[in-house]
Amino acid sequence: MTIATEDLQRLFALIARDIAARRDHLCELDGAIGDGDHGLAMDAGCEAAAKAVAALDRAQTAPTAVFNAAAKAFLNTVGASSGPLYAxxxxxxxxxxxxxxxxxxxxxxxxxxxxxxxxxxxxKAEPGEKTMVDAWKPAADAALAAWASGTPLSQSLDMAEQAARQGCEATKDMTAAKGRSSRLGERVIGHIDPGAASAAIVIASIAKFVEQHDSCRIDM
Structure with missing residues (x-):
């Protein structure tokens, strides 16, 4: 069984719900070292992406167009740095x-x-600079390594989720090399990077989607 456009529509809806549920927490994290609006930006962007994707004709729309529609909607909605990054x-x-x-x-x-x-x-970020890359890069590396060793997709993405959470937690001990928080120097130590935290939520949503999709395969 494969992943079709209607499945991707469910994925974006799931991401939007999970981000919305953690919006206030993300704002709290950002309030400690930034503007305090990261949760609002991610919530708005993910909701816009989900709505844009949901409006597509699933019978006439290829997966590439789904991702492109999400990119355009996210960018048009979010002016903060996360806008162009996720787009x-x-x-x-x-x-x-x-x-x-x-x-x-x-x-x-x-x-x-x-x-x-x-x-x-x-x-233009590297792991260790207290950004969302500290969650995304380890997650992708973990998933690719697991997949290359013959691990099924759902388990590979479970490993990606674990790596993302660990990467997010590790940002607590870092100083920031990018963005507004870089001006705070060592005052950011002890605080989790909000971008890494939201990335970990998105990655967990993706892992959950694949697990649910696989369970449907088994049920069928």
Whole structure:
């Protein structure tokens, strides 16, 4: 069984719900070292992406177009730094599965890795700089390594989720090299990076989606 456009519509709806549920927590994290609006920005962006994707004709829309619609909606809604970062990520995911009418497990994993690469390249960040890359890069690396060793997709993304959570938690001990929080120097130590925290939520949503999708395969 493959992942079709209607499945991706469910994925974006799931991400939007999970981010909305943690919006206030993300704002609290950002309030400690930033403007305090990261939760609002991510909530608005994910909701806009989910609505744009839901409006597509699933019978006429390929997965690439789903990711591109999400990218455009997110960018048009979020002016903060997360806007262009996630827009680039979704566009890279779309490019990774170009010309596919449905996605195999391997296709989906390539799209997932492209999300992480897009964010890292657009943000020009490396792990250890207290950004969302500290969650995305370890997650993609863990998923790709697990998949290469023959691990099923759902378990590979479970490992990605664990790596993202660990990467997010590790930002607590870092100083910031990017953004407003970089001006605070060592005062940011002891605080989790809000971008890494929201990334961990998105990655957990993706892992949950795949697990649910796999359970449907088994039930069928």
């Amino acid at each position: 680039t990520a979704f566009m890279r995911a779309g490019a990774a599965v170009k010309d596919k009418s449905e996605l195999s497990d391997d296709d989906f994993l390539r799209a997932f890795a492209a999300l992480a690469q897009g964010i890292q390249e657009r943000g």
